[in-house]
Amino acid sequence: MAAIEVRPLDQGFGAEILGLDLSKSLSQEAFDIWNGAFEEHTVVILRDQDFTEAQHVAFSEKFGPLEVFTDPKDQARGFPTILRVSNVDRDTNEIKPVDDLGHKSFTLGTSDWHTDSSYKRVMSKASLLYGIEIPTRGGDTAFSNTAMAFAALPEKRREELKQIVVIHDFEATRRRFGLPPRSEEIRRKVPPVPQPLVSKLPDGREALLMGLHASHVENMPRKEGDALLSDLTAFATQPQFCYRHKWRKGDLVMWDNRCTLHRAMPYELEGERRLLHRTTIAGEGPLI
Template sequence: MPEATPLHPLFAAQVTGIDLRRGVTAEDAVWLRAALDRHAVLVLPGQAIDDAQQVAFAEAFGPLEATRPGARGAGSPLIVLSNLGPDGDIVLPSDRQVLNNLANRQWHHDSSFKPVAARASALSARAIPACGGETEFACMRAAWAALPEPLRAQVRGRVALHDFGWSRSRVAPDLVTDAERMQHPPVRQAMLLAENPHGPALYLGAHARSVEGMDEAAGRALIEALMDFATQPRFVYRHAWTQHDLVVWDNRAVLHRATPFDSHAERRVMVRTTIAGERPTLAAAA
């Protein structure tokens, strides 16, 4: 039977007692879904799995998204987050892959730029650098619970526009193509979600461009104030990767970001599967 050991006072747990190379039983799947609801981030160490085994694990949480065009793994359930080219060598700093990895260093929810935002993500560490390259998670349920009432009053019932083209262009002007902008026009997302049995969660991230009903400057100021509050160290769990760690997180309960490493000299290969959302965030709005 799997067991969960807390990794942080507010959220995140390490899971032992399950070997994903043997598959996920129906009982395991029920336990994992309940554990993810409760802890928001689950760390499963020592899972030396292949792509097919990772897909099978992720499917225990629900149907999977297909990777967007323009990313490695496009059209498949897998996205490869790496600084290596097809020949296995480290790519140049100007390579589009490296620039996309820079975008992942911003606090974000995966797929918040889609009409139905992702439910969860699972990330497998295939090759890790000797130093750096950790992933940080910020608990948006705990942030909402601690948020001062004046800020809460500005969030309730509000909708933010999430814009993929806008967020990517802030990393590099040419990072997003015209085709990608057309494929991912701005979408409306609730700023507060109440779908989790363990409490409501703020929903923000790097793709959140503006707030409906507010002028641009006021909306940006609100988003930035909420982001600054929600990503304080007291709400953050920092995961230092060991090879073959598998981490799954609730995209509707936590923000996450990658931390820097020497991408010119160190190899990093991570493979992600993304569990699709069941309904738009507006249907889960508090």
């Protein structure tokens, strides 16, 4: 096996891992280096990869159990744990109309700062996104490191924020975009959930947890709570806390949902194809 090298990016977080070919079986030693880089650098990038859906699932599972995506048309065919992040219809292979409701919800929901699955009782630990078809322009993914941002706040402010609970709710996200509610059955499965505004990572670091699915702050007048979340998001997404990934076909990007926000940057939705496959590692338990 060629030597594996972890090369930190210049942005203050994030690293590229070189010398790891994910189309080959992953040794324990290689996995340990990858996992260590993920825990240390928050966003890790592996370029020029060419692996199958089954391999994507297999190496993702080494990090923990995967989230299941219930709607078959969102899944890579035959793989309920692979989410298609795309403007291309799975069945027709054509670009979806922009006014398609499901597509609209997805596009709007990913283009603003968010954390994957923050609206679930057990939110996700990490996501692994693989670039298959990449637009010639736009469609970058921007990341904000909310642990770095939190650490940059004054101590008194940090202590205050640690007392705050935020309700995350996917239905609230839909309402904000003027989309109709989903069925009663789906809503019952994913009810509003409380999350701490400041979550704690296993290594002791603390990070802001907020983003698009944060509906409102518990026990705070709505206006005040909304202003708090919007001010903190503006603070955490300043350039010094951000990395913007420009996709190439064959890139695998893995990020830590426990301490990041991310968003997809705009691209020509009706003129360019974009297809990425995502697996998501489930968290270990509720944060509250």
